[in-house]
Amino acid sequence: MPILQSTYKPSFQFKNGFIATVYSGIIRSVTLEQQRERIATRDTDFLDLDWSYAQNKSTSVIILLHGLEGHAQRPYVTGTAKLFNQNGMDAVCMNFRGCSGEDNRLYKSYHSGATNDLDDVVQHCIKQKKYSKIYLQGVSLGGNVVLKYLGEDRILPLEIRAAIGVSVPMHLDGSSTELQKLKNRPFAIRFRKHLLDKLRIKQKQFPDLLSDDNLSHIKTLREFDDFYTSKAHGFEDAMDYYTQCSSLQFAQSIEVPTLVINALNDSFLSAKCYPVKEAKQNNNLYLEMPNFGGHVGFIQKGGFYYNEKRALEFVNTHNNS
CATH class of the missing domain: 3.40.50.1820 (Alpha/Beta hydrolase fold, catalytic domain)
Incomplete structure (x- = not known):
């Protein structure tokens, strides 16, 4: 069209x-x-x-x-x-x-x-x-x-x-890259905070899967997707998730x-x-x-x-x- x-x-x-x-x-x-x-x-x-x-x-x-x-x-x-x-x-x-x-x-x-x-x-x-x-x-x-x-x-x-x-x-990989750039830093920080707050709530239910050490190493949205989003939903890593789901x-x-x-x-x-x-x-x-x-x-x-x-x-x- x-x-x-x-x-x-x-x-x-x-x-x-x-x-x-x-x-x-x-x-x-x-x-x-x-x-x-x-x-x-x-x-x-x-x-x-x-x-x-x-x-x-x-x-x-x-x-x-x-x-x-x-x-x-x-x-x-x-x-x-x-x-x-x-x-x-x-x-x-x-x-x-x-x-x-x-x-x-x-x-x-x-x-x-x-x-x-x-x-x-x-x-x-x-x-x-x-x-x-x-x-x-x-x-x-x-x-x-x-x-x-x-x-x-x-x-x-x-x-x-x-x-x-x-x-x-x-295109999820491209959007993820944009979100990590300086121009979007305020938004990236806000998203990361909300996502980590959610994981801390989920940690009470799944302490064996979500340790304090795990969460402390998540500094970016891509790292969040590498650690949690991809693994929790059956993908190999963030890139595999982005590739399959775009x-x-x-x-x-x-x-x-x-x-x-x-x-x-x-x-x-x-x-x-x-x-x-x-x-x-x-x-x-x-x-x-x-x-x-x-x-x-x-x-x-x-x-x-x-x-x-x-x-x-x-x-x-x-x-x-």
């Missing part, structure tokens, strides 16, 4: 990617009433889902996936949910394992390529027998999960009609209309995170690359962000497909 021309034009101060990213991650707030549901996973763990609903009974639902160390109350999740609710669709925000305020049961948790949990949520929505149309949106890490899920060798439910990925690190390699196989919005000034993304070739070769893959927006920072007047409005437009365009 041809590359889409973006119409996103932020105000002057938000043309700076760092400012847009920080404002969106720390200052923005969204008010949304949610109802929590806990479901079982196929491997005896659990997922917490946070639902919000349209005013009238809806036959459409959007499943929303957050980013690294996020959760279902983050404004970039609730903003989309609220907009879709106001436009007649239900929304379910999926908390990755260990991200809902309670540690999950197993030693493993979540990662950029863990698609079985998303499939469990999709199947859960289908079993309710009230949704004939299901849409998917993933932000950052969640976007990688969505794109990988769509492009994997699986038979997708017919109810899935369209998907959106926002600020997606489609959604870029699955983009050519996506058969559901899918929109990817990656800003050109997103400091988290490497050049390979922009699937220009893949979009040109796949009629179902739409790529929009605004000049501005930083990482999930597509700020606009009026309360809702540009990417949220674009997601709704894209879904409405494919509402009858």
